[in-house]
Amino acid sequence: MTDLSAGRAELRRLALATMFPGFVGQGTPPAWLTRLAAEGLGGVVLFGRNVDPARGDAGVAELTAALRDAGPDLLVGIDEEGGDVTRLDVAGGSTLPGNAALGALDDPEATERVATEMGARLRACGVHLNFAPVADVDSNPRNPVIGVRSFGFDTDLVSRHVAAFVAGQQAQGVAATAKHFPGHGGTSEDSHLTVPSIDDPLEVLHQRDLPPFRAAVKADVKIVMTAHIRFPALDGDRPATLSRPVITGLLREELGYDGLVMTDGMDMHAISRTVGHPEGAVLALLAGVDALCVGGDTVGPETLEAMADAMVSAVESGRLPEQRLAEAAGRVAALRRWLAAARPGPVSGGAAADAARRAVSATGDLRLDGPPLVLQLEDEPSIAAGPIPWGVADLLAERVPGTVVVRLTERAPDVTGVLAEYPDRRVIVGVRGVRRRPWQVGVVTAARALRPDLIVVDHDVNPVADVLGEHYVRTHGAARVTAQAAADLLAGQLAR
The missing domain is CATH 3.20.20.300 (Glycoside hydrolase, family 3, N-terminal domain)
Incomplete structure (x- = not known):
């Protein structure tokens, strides 16, 4: 060479x-x-x-x-x-x-x-x-x-x-x-x-x-x-x-x-x-x-x-x-x-689950008298995050048998017929990124006009007060561990 x-x-x-x-x-x-x-x-x-x-x-x-x-x-x-x-x-x-x-x-x-x-x-x-x-x-x-x-x-x-x-x-x-x-x-x-x-x-x-x-x-x-x-x-x-x-x-x-x-x-x-x-x-x-x-x-x-x-x-x-x-x-x-x-130090474990339970916050009346109807408003994920499962819907269904889960998208956001099909159930709506997705605001507004006691679960940050309403849970992100804490809270398995 x-x-x-x-x-x-x-x-x-x-x-x-x-x-x-x-x-x-x-x-x-x-x-x-x-x-x-x-x-x-x-x-x-x-x-x-x-x-x-x-x-x-x-x-x-x-x-x-x-x-x-x-x-x-x-x-x-x-x-x-x-x-x-x-x-x-x-x-x-x-x-x-x-x-x-x-x-x-x-x-x-x-x-x-x-x-x-x-x-x-x-x-x-x-x-x-x-x-x-x-x-x-x-x-x-x-x-x-x-x-x-x-x-x-x-x-x-x-x-x-x-x-x-x-x-x-x-x-x-x-x-x-x-x-x-x-x-x-x-x-x-x-x-x-x-x-x-x-x-x-x-x-x-x-x-x-x-x-x-x-x-x-x-x-x-x-x-x-x-x-x-x-x-x-x-x-x-x-x-x-x-x-x-x-x-x-x-x-x-x-x-x-x-x-x-x-x-x-x-x-x-x-x-x-x-x-x-x-x-x-x-x-x-x-x-x-x-x-x-x-x-x-x-x-x-x-x-x-x-x-x-x-x-x-x-x-x-x-x-x-x-x-x-x-x-x-x-x-x-x-x-x-x-x-x-590098020489790693000791790790006790359990920190993530504990922080998630403490971070989830709630306001209003969250009581469920029976299995609820959960509407999850599916969004397009950011490129950084990619298509990762999110939301409280399926996790709550695991905890409260009989829970009905309906997923709505921007292409099919009509909520009136869904609510009419389940007239006696408490409604929970899962949202994410409402400031960037006006269609979600429209769904929540229409649903609340028919069910004033609905509960919003916001899986994002920078919420809109009119979307949250009087009864809501905030998970401050779409991690599975915080959604689990929210589901435990709604199912009565976690104190506020």
Whole structure:
């Protein structure tokens, strides 16, 4: 091998070390992944498709063991936020209360215990890094992708729970990720589909959005994930992921963060349908990013090869300093060393179920004189969450035999005939995201006109008072564990 080809091979190794793709399969890793792992691929990201519902955590542990056989240095990441966003519990809904429920409870010690429980489970599954917690402040009630994933709308509350979550999870030797820097909560658009812009002045960003990330840095968070969002007050031309003023200037220099910076999924349209994966990889590295989360749509080697070639060519042309590429790969290696040295502490268990029961709140008369009629208003899930089972309906039917469950959609929202068919039953309506779904407001209004004593179960945040009415339960998210607590409450098995 010539010196030139040897040098190119080393650049390729450094480039591969920055990449974290997804893949298809629940058992043996695909051949392309095994090949790239041997060449120095940084890591992989697990999605719901990689989890066998019949085998659960045991199947995930076997898969991660096979990944370690493919490449001993391969890091395994996952997006296990709890609440609405889960991968391990994709078949039935999360067994962990989400951030909104923990924020509503506002007990940082409980948040730390829940995160500890989550970290222990992830470590047992062979997962090294988790893309949680969300550090965004829920400042825009019409945000289509954050909302319930945030700890809340109060900056100080979000900050203390982000710090607690980071401490709990990392105590189990699983790296935490504060996302989406410098804040995704103020958007009204989804960066999976477009390039949102937050046009607030810089002082607003400093007061509202940055404190939770400062808290994460102070808590020694190991990863910060970027947002594919434009912040004109910082850099009007490029989204944060590709912006040197945001990543190097604000995060590195002003906040003093020296850990691993990772992109949000590059398959998201804000990158893939603008600059594209290869150019996006180069621009992200130039901005100061270290690791490239490729995303869930890339499940083969072609895109990865194009990204690696682009990074190598950028170094060879002088556009990307080799030192910057080596620094990025070095931070991935430093995270690997921290993980190897981590010594998990004890876990008591039961924290998630306890927090869920305490977080669920109720108002009004919830008595059921017999089996109720439950109307579940089915919505379209966010891209971040995906199609995960949710709602109190089936869980209540398990607890109260004879319960009738009817699911209504935007295409068929007429409730009059359904109520006429069951004239003597107490009506319960399950809703989610009513601010973004006016048809649900219409269904509740029509149903309440006919049954004034109906009970609303709201599985989201930012409720509408006229929808909640006088009799309601709030679960602060669509996790299975909080829905179970709501079902217990309605069935008389749980005190308020």
